[in-house]
Amino acid sequence: MRSRPRLLLVGCGLMGKRHIGGLAEVRRSRLRDARLVGVVDKYAARAGEAAREVERLLGERPRIFNSVDEAVEGIEFEAADICTEPASHHTVAEPLLEGGIDCLIEKPLSMTVRGCRSIIEASMRGGTLLAVAENYRRDPVNRLAKWVIKNGELGSWMAAAQIVAGGGDAVLISPWRHKLTGGILIDLCCHYTDIYNYFFGTPETVSASSALLRKVRYVREMSGEALMKTPVEVEAEDYLDATYHYREGRVASLLVNLAATGEGLWRRLIYLENGSIEVPMERTGEPLKLSRPLDQDYLATMPHTAFLGQRMGEPYKVSPEDAEEIYDRETRVLFPELLNGYKMDFWEADRKLIALELIDFFRCIEDGDTPETGGWEGMLSVGMVAAALESSYTGRMVGLEDVLELRVEGYQARINRAMDLTSDI
Numbered sequence: 001m002r003s004r005p006r007l008l009l010v011g012c013g014l015m016g017k018r019h020i021g022g023l024a025e026v027r028r029s030r031l032r033d034a035r036l037v038g039v040v041d042k043y044a045a046r047a048g049e050a051a052r053e054v055e056r057l058l059g060e061r062p063r064i065f066n067s068v069d070e071a072v073e074g075i076e077f078e079a080a081d082i083c084t085e086p087a088s089h090h091t092v093a094e095p096l097l098e099g100g101i102d103c104l105i106e107k108p109l110s111m112t113v114r115g116c117r118s119i120i121e122a123s124m125r126g127g128t129l130l131a132v133a134e135n136y137r138r139d140p141v142n143r144l145a146k147w148v149i150k151n152g153e154l155g156s157w158m159a160a161a162q163i164v165a166g167g168g169d170a171v172l173i174s175p176w177r178h179k180l181t182g183g184i185l186i187d188l189c190c191h192y193t194d195i196y197n198y199f200f201g202t203p204e205t206v207s208a209s210s211a212l213l214r215k216v217r218y219v220r221e222m223s224g225e226a227l228m229k230t231p232v233e234v235e236a237e238d239y240l241d242a243t244y245h246y247r248e249g250r251v252a253s254l255l256v257n258l259a260a261t262g263e264g265l266w267r268r269l270i271y272l273e274n275g276s277i278e279v280p281m282e283r284t285g286e287p288l289k290l291s292r293p294l295d296q297d298y299l300a301t302m303p304h305t306a307f308l309g310q311r312m313g314e315p316y317k318v319s320p321e322d323a324e325e326i327y328d329r330e331t332r333v334l335f336p337e338l339l340n341g342y343k344m345d346f347w348e349a350d351r352k353l354i355a356l357e358l359i360d361f362f363r364c365i366e367d368g369d370t371p372e373t374g375g376w377e378g379m380l381s382v383g384m385v386a387a388a389l390e391s392s393y394t395g396r397m398v399g400l401e402d403v404l405e406l407r408v409e410g411y412q413a414r415i416n417r418a419m420d421l422t423s424d425i
C-alpha cells in the first residue's frame, strides 16, 4: 500500500472541519501522512469552505464534490473519512467499502445495531478496512485510568458511575440530534459506553429507563441587538438512567439528563476495592485523581459524612518511566512531556485526539493492521446504548448479546424503518 493514502472527506459540517485540523496535526507530527484529494458535502458552500481550509492548513486544494458518486467518478482515492450525520453512515459508507475503499467513520457507527451490522458486512464483502473515529478513549487521561485499573494497585473494580446533567432547553449542537434518526442519547452516550468497554470490557445485561423531558428546544441566535429563539420539535429521548451488569456482580451506571437547566454536573468515578479513581472530562487536560483511604480516615468520619466517602482524591503521580509504559509513542509525540494532565485549550486537544485516530487509521491502511476501534468496537458502543433504550422500552432487563444478535430490537424498529434498514442481515 502507498505510504500517503489519498483521502476523501465526506461531510464538511462541524466534525468534518475538525478532522481537517486533525489532519494538519498528523502532518505536523511527522508520524504518518495522507493527501486529502477531495471533499464532499450536499451543501456546496460547506464543501467550498472545507476546501479553502484544507488549502490553508495542508497547502493543497482538494477537488470539491456534491456527492460521493461524483467523487468516485472524478478522482482516485483509496480511503474515505466519513463525517456525515450518523443516520447516513450506512448509505454513504457501504458502496465505498464494497468498492475497495478503506473507511474511517465517525461515531456512532450507525444509529442502530442493525445499521452497524450492515456496515460491518459491507466491509467484509469488500475486504476493506473499517475504523470508527472514537476520540474520547484516546485522551491521555483515559489511557492513564485504564493503566491504573489494570495495574491493580487499588484492587479490582467494583462499580463505576458516569453522570452528565446539563443542556437545558437548548438545541444541542444541531437539530438532527433531537430527531428520531439522530437520537442525542445514542450520539452522545456511545462515547461513554465505549469508555466502559475500554476500561471494563463487555457487560452482560442492562436495566434502564429513559424519558423525553423536553418536547421543544430552542436555537438561540443574535440578530443585531435582538435575540432570536427558534423552536425545534423534539422526537428523541433526552434522559437515560442505565445500569450495566458485569460478571461477578460488578456494575457501571450511566445517568444522563440533557434537559437539566441551571447547575450542570459531570463526573466519572470508578470504585475499586481499596479506593476510587476520578477521571476528568476529556480535552480539559485536568489530572486523574486517586483516593486511597486509610483506617484513620474511616475513624474520622462523622455520622452524617459516613456515606460521603472517606478521603478526597489527589492527582496521581506518574514518573517519566511510567509515562513511557502508559502512553504509546504517538500520544507522547502529540502531547510532549506528558505525565498526568496537559495544558492546552479544548481545540488543540481536540485536534490532537482526532490526529491520533487518523494516525491509527493510516497505520492500518499502510501496515495491514487492525484498528483500535473497528466495526466491532463501534457496534458495541452503540449496542450498549441501544440495549439501555430497549430495556426502557420493554420494562425489563435486557441481555447485550440479544441486542447485538438482533433478537431484541423493538425500540430500534422505528429508527430502522426511517433509515430504510428493514431487510434481513
Ligand SMILES: NC(=O)c1ccc[n+]([C@@H]2O[C@H](COP(=O)([O-])OP(=O)(O)OC[C@H]3O[C@@H](n4cnc5c(N)ncnc54)[C@H](O)[C@@H]3O)[C@@H](O)[C@H]2O)c1
Pocket: 010, 011, 012, 013, 014, 015, 016, 040, 041, 042, 043, 046, 066, 067, 068, 083, 084, 085, 086, 088, 092, 106, 107, 108, 133, 134, 135, 173, 174, 187
Ligand atoms: N467525536 C466527537 O467528538 C464528535 C463531535 C461532533 C460530531 N461527531 C460525529 O460526527 C458526525 C457528524 O456530525 P456533525 O456534528 O459534524 O454534523 P453536521 O450536521 O455539522 O455535519 C454533517 C455534514 O454532512 C453533510 N452530509 C450529510 N449527508 C451527506 C451525504 N450523503 N453526502 C455528502 N454530505 C452529506 C451535511 O450536509 C453536513 O454538512 C456524526 O456522526 C457525529 O456524531 C463526533
